[in-house]
Amino acid sequence: DGGITQSPKYLFRKEGQNVTLSCEQNLNHDAMYWYRQDPGQGLRLIYYSQIVNDFQKGDIAEGYSVSREKKESFPLTVTSAQKNPTAFYLCATSAGDRGADTQYFGPGTRLTVL
Amino acid sequence: GESVGLHLPTLSVQEGDNSIINCAYSNSASDYFIWYKQESGKGPQFIIDIRSNMDKRQGQRVTVLLNKTVKHLSLQIAATQPGDSAVYFCAENTHRSDKLIFGTGTRLQVFP
Numbered sequence: 001d002g003g004i005t006q007s008p009k010y011l012f013r014k015e016g017q018n019v020t021l022s023c024e025q026n027l028n029h030d031a032m033y034w035y036r037q038d039p040g041q042g043l044r045l046i047y048y049s050q051i052v053n054d055f056q057k058g059d060i061a062e063g064y065s066v067s068r069e070k071k072e073s074f075p076l077t078v079t080s081a082q083k084n085p086t087a088f089y090l091c092a093t094s095a096g097d098r099g100a101d102t103q104y105f106g107p108g109t110r111l112t113v114l
Numbered sequence: 115g116e117s118v119g120l121h122l123p124t125l126s127v128q129e130g131d132n133s134i135i136n137c138a139y140s141n142s143a144s145d146y147f148i149w150y151k152q153e154s155g156k157g158p159q160f161i162i163d164i165r166s167n168m169d170k171r172q173g174q175r176v177t178v179l180l181n182k183t184v185k186h187l188s189l190q191i192a193a194t195q196p197g198d199s200a201v202y203f204c205a206e207n208t209h210r211s212d213k214l215i216f217g218t219g220t221r222l223q224v225f226p
Contacts, residue, residue, distance in 0.1 A: 006157075031212075040122060042203065042216040043158075050212065058213070090157055102148060103205075103214055105157035 003027045004106035006091050011111045013078070013085070021076045021109045023091035032074035033092040033103060036060060043090065049074055078111065086113045122201060124221040133191040135220045137204035142185060144206040148214070149178060149189045153200045161189070161202075191222075199224045 003026040013019045023032065031050045035043040045058030049068040063082025068074055078085045089109045094101040127133045139147070145166035150158035164171045164178045164187075171178050177190040187204050203219035 004157075040218065042218045045213055048212070102160055102163055104160060105150075108155075108157045110155075 004091060004093055004104060006089075006106040006109050008109060009107065011109055013111065013113050015113055016080045018077055018079050019111065021078065021089055021091075021111070023074045023076065023106060024072055025074075025091075025093045025106075026072065027093055027095070027104070028071070029093035029095050029104075030071070031094045031096065031101070032068070033094075034058070034064070034066065034074070034076045035090045035092065037088040037090055037108075046076065046089075085111055087111060122219050122221045124223060126223045126225060127194050129194060129196060129224055129226050131194055133189075133194045133198070133222060133224075135189045135191075135202050135222065137187040137189075137217050137220075139185050139187060139204070139206045139215075139217075141206060141208065141215070142182075143208045143210075144215075145209055146207045147178070147180060147187050148205045149176075149187075149202060150205065151198075151200045151202055152219070158203070194222075194224050196224050196226070198222060 005024045007022045033048040034046040037043050044060050046064050047058050047066040049055035052071050055066050055068050065077045091106040092103040094103045148163040149161040151161050152158040162173045162176050162178050164180050169180050175192045179188045201219040201221050204217045205214040207214045
């Protein structure tokens with residue numbers, strides 16, 4: 001996990017509620033990423049940010065939002081518009097501003113919608 | 115518990131044997147490859163990487179082989195241990211892209 005922390009480890013949400021997942025890093029990495037992982041599937045990119053105050057949509061951004069106000073932090077909000085939010089969410093960072101650099105992952109947050 | 119890895123291909127090996135996990139990639143322009151290990155309920159852990167100007171790279175007990183002709187990547191684990199039990203997946207990228215593409219993974223089970 002290195003210097004990447006995600007909280008909480010487990011999160012429960014009622015349908016119709018927004019919820020924010022935290023990702024903090026002390027690696028001084030420029031780029032940060034949010035992925036979603038479902039059983040039997042590869043990681044799918046939700047949003048990513050290569051620099052403070054800038055971010056781009058990934059492959060499955062609908063129903064999610066992010067902010068990058070500080071280099072160390074990249075919170076992900078799962079909105080009520082996300083149809084099937086139950087999943088394991090992973091935050092990653094990389095030193096450069098290219099995905100071609102190695103990405104390092106946090107411990108993950110498991111979100112369950114009740 | 116963590117249910118990541120349901121319905122994944124599984125490789126079962128005896129403790130002490132060598133393991134070989136394979137990955138096929140589709141983009142002939144990919145020039146950077148990474149292997150990750152993911153234990154149940156945890157985030158993926160970097161194992162080893164390789165760039166396309168190499169065909170082999172060795173780490174501690176692990177070796178990655180790259181065959182660009184057939185677009186194939188493999189991870190070899192020597193003297194497999196119970197602690198190696200996990201899901202392993204590869205990732206690829208090109209220098210022109212800012213995203214990694216991940217495979218679905220292979221579950222490695224080590225039995226005594």
